[in-house]
Amino acid sequence: MSKILEVKDVHVSFMEERKTIFDRRNRIEVLKGISFDIEEGEIVGLVGESGCGKSTLAKAILGLVKPDSGEIIHHSDHPQMIFQDPYSSLNPAKNVRFILEEPLKNMTSLSADERLIRAKERLIQAGLDEKYLTHMPSELSGGQRQRVCIAQSLMMNPKLLLADEPVSALDVTIQAQILKLLDELQDKLKLSILFISHDLRVVYNLCDRVMVMRNGVIVEQGVPHDIYRHPKHEYTEKLLKASGIWKE
Ligand SMILES: Nc1ncnc2c1ncn2[C@@H]1O[C@H](COP(=O)(O)OP(=O)(O)OP(=O)(O)O)[C@@H](O)[C@H]1O
Ligand SMILES: [Mg+2]
Incomplete structure (x- = not known):
């Protein structure tokens, strides 16, 4: 196995909001030295409370947020994000075909025919009939939108x-x-996935490895089965108790 992503000691901070105009704005460190790798074909879960820095980490990996320090090394091209809300992440003014083909127009020299073939292929792989190419996002259910x-x-x-x-x-x-x-x-296309979730049950079933994040620090990581049975960190215990899956 070889690495698809290396994250090395990444720090990210934001300027604090001012409550009054007289307040000094402090920097708040949201990621405090994050390090991990993702291997080819691996599904890695990232769990932790709201506000602990999960989305910030995903954004930093995609280059949408600039780290203060540290290194993010990609060993693959065109990493992609899938967002929580399939309602707001699709352009409501365009049909599915346009939405699917758009990245190809900007970033490849594929012909119109080749673009259409790829769009059909991917739509079918995502479990939707090709007839949906002509649909608008507003004509789709939430699940269908997330498939798009x-x-x-x-x-x-x-x-x-x-x-x-x-x-x-x-x-x-x-x-x-x-x-x-x-x-x-994941299996068919040999994808690597960083899977961010609040749901420890889902992570248990889906992920090869889980990382537990608290206040911008990964407090422990390992195979879900091990971590869930024998959490080393009390914060992990707390998450497990809160999730209701930890009975022993
Ligand atoms: N652009 C920004 N400017 C200032 N602060 C930010 C910015 N983005 C995120 N933050 C702050 O960074 C912290 C981490 O936010 P982040 O969105 O990464 O959390 P999260 O773990 O994804 O939470 P959730 O589970 O609710 O999605 C929060 O305190 C948030 O307010
Ligand atoms: Mg988030």
């Missing part, structure tokens, strides 16, 4: 996906379908 988002994320043949709470906005039965799809796609 997943198809879109696959258009540039990425090897690394960053999925930030990709099923949190969906009904439970739809959640299960989308998780199954991600699992199948």
Whole structure:
């Protein structure tokens, strides 16, 4: 196995909001020295309370947020993000075909025919019939929209996906379908996935490894089965208790 991503001692800080105009703005460190690797074909879960820095980490990996220090080394091209809310992440003014083909127009020299073929292929891989190419996002259910988002994320043949709470906005039965799809796609396309979630149960079922984050620090990581049975950190214990899956 070889590495698809290396994150080395990454620090990210933001300027604090002023409460009054007289306040000094302090820098708040949100990521405090994050280091980990993701191997080819690995699904890594990232869990932790709201505000602990999970999305900031995903953004830093994609270059949307600039680290103060540290290093992020990609060993693959075109890593893609899948967002929580399939309602706001699709352009409402464009049909599915346009949405899928758009990245190809800017970033490849594929012909119009080749773009259409790729769009159909990815849509079908994401579990939707090609008839949906002509649909607008508003004509799709939440689950169908998230399938379009997943198809879109696959258009540039990425090897690394960053999925930030990709099923949190969906009904439970739809959640299960989308998780199954991600699992199948991972296997078929040999993807690596950083899977951000509040749901420790989902992470247990889906992920090869889990990282527990607290206040911008990864407090422990390992195989879910081990971590869930024998958490080393009291914060992990707290998360497990809160999730209701920890009975012993
Ligand atoms: N652009 C920004 N400017 C200032 N502060 C920010 C910015 N983005 C995030 N933060 C702060 O950084 C902290 C971490 O936010 P982040 O979105 O990474 O958390 P999270 O773990 O993804 O939470 P959630 O589970 O709710 O999505 C929060 O305190 C947030 O207010
Ligand atoms: Mg977040």
